[in-house]
Amino acid sequence: MTRNDQKNCSRNQINLSVKISWESPSNIALIKYWGKRDIQIPLNPSISFTLSKCKTTTEVHFTKGTGIDISLDGKDKPEFIPKIENYLQRIKERHPWLVSYRLQIKTSNSFPHSSGIASSASGMSALSLCIVEFANKIGFKLGALDFYQEASILSRLGSGSASRSIYGGIAVWGESSYLKNSRNEYAIKYPEIIHPIFKNYCDVILIVDTKEKQVSSTLGHSLMDSHPFNEQRFSQAHKHVKDIKRILQTGNVDDFIQLTELEALTLHGLMMSSSPNFILIKPNTLKIIEKIREFRNNSKLPISFTLDAGANVHLLFPNSAKNKTMEFVKNTLIQFCRGENFISDHVGLGPKRLTNFEE
Template sequence: MVKPSIKAVMNNNYKQIVKVAHSNIAFVKYWGKRGRQYPLNPSVSMLIDQCQTKTQCSYQISDQLQVESFQFEGKEQFDFGKRIEQYLESISEVYPLAKRLRLRFESENNFPHSAGIASSASGFAAIANILAEIEWLENNVRLSREQISTLARLGSGSACRSISKAPFNLWGKTKFDLGTDDYSLDLDEKKYSFSEKLADTILVVNQSQKDVSSSFGHSLMNTHFYRESRIEQAHENTRCLLNAIEADNFTDFGEIIENEALSLHAMMMTSMPSYTLLHANTLRVIEKLKDSREKGEIMAYFTLDAGPNIHLIYPESQKDQVKSFVSEFCLDLCEKIIWAPHFGES
């Protein structure tokens, strides 16, 4: 990858595309992978409308692939630009046009990156959408949602779940003949939805970049002592979670997502080498939430991604109770609060 000269920017004819993609939060966690970004276990997720990555791409057809520049929030990111170039090289069998693209990217998030809020998911989902648009502009071919999801998966596994048009999304083949490892599946909204829409408030305990990347964490599952039992647990929790959604049983749903969140972090803490991404304030908020729920003051459950930050999941009728809980217990324990509605809400 090379820095673009001002002369090149001024004199060459580049077409521009802008795409926005959303982060997602997994309720059943994907942890561990095999082959070309295939999951060890199925996962179920929901889009987060308020957490977005906006990526602008300037491109032209060339005789060879080259990512000339990748800027994130105004700063050149040479390592990530190289990663995008390697990604494009790796997908040339399924996306031949990749070998003939000269590209420049400018990207930004409206939420903290590398802090456990699935920024790589929205980032690669935006890039996959850009590639689909280029395919349409240059070859007059419309890629399907499944094809775009596959392209996103090859960049970052969880990114395939950010190519979605439904409230709930499944990635990975289950033991009850639903789902595929190749791309995410939009779950039938008529069958898999709650009578009351869910909301997600993100309690950002720490905005700093994680000490341990998710990619490294995934690799530790290859030799993890609890690998097989974790895979079995995820399959069972997927079945139970979908049953809870279908039955409109938010309590069962909540208990499963909390179990999944803690299981994810237990895998980190029992890997070799072991590590933890939870912070003291993460645990303080969790204990406060459980206490308030036991007292009947709130009906909300937590989940966590691979980081210290907490997602409060609740029916939208609980919004006032959640605001009171956050105001009373969380403001001094968190660096930022993101009020993120359910998919499709504004």
């Protein structure tokens, strides 16, 4: 940042009070990220579907001063402040202007906070988008090539998977020799050919457990440093990137099912074989998986499952199979969901800017 840039930035900051709002979606990884080094640098590449309906809406009121206020669904959440303070500490080198501002953050999720769905990806990406937009407004010169790349960098520093939520459709985070322009510092929109069948793929999230995870993802990632199978896992992930590139181009759903289910089970296998080890899946997780496989064998419909770092099951299927699959969900799978709760979602377009300065 040059001296002239700093002068322009300082001039634009005088007595500035601005509200900026974005909505940003969650995502579900097809190739899982598990293990990191330094500050949120992944040890293997990951690829995800960006969702549509599962999203966070965040408004940030920037005023001169210091401090943070945060509310979720209209209720003050002072317990969230340390996490936001840690995030701001991480990004202050890129955005030093933040030390002169007070942030009043109002956020809400389209899904129940108690649903067991991790909101860090949608929440941190929405907050990062607000910060980058305000930086633009005060004339601060971004360190990245463009707006969304900067937002992805900041999102990564808040929550690794949040870096992928900046882009709609399919996103990639982590360097891979099989995908051009892929980087560890930020995610990119999937750069290769995508078969039409994957552009509106469906994801029904079956809510098995709504309790907070017994083991944090941060601890889980750290255990990969000494994991007995870490090198094999990282090698497998790179091979799976190569394989899924072909699958996404050709539309081979059978191979998609085999690869993504293997990724899901590998993730939880790593948790169960780390030291200390831990189990996040529940009995109903396994019952749902058994029912999905049974229904797939009997109906010949191309449905499959994947898992996040928790007990919930993501039921994946092409849009063409939606009617029969939803009948299966309501007639069979709902009994295994906590409170009979599930969320019907699909691949989405990515974040949406809600601020309108012309109002």
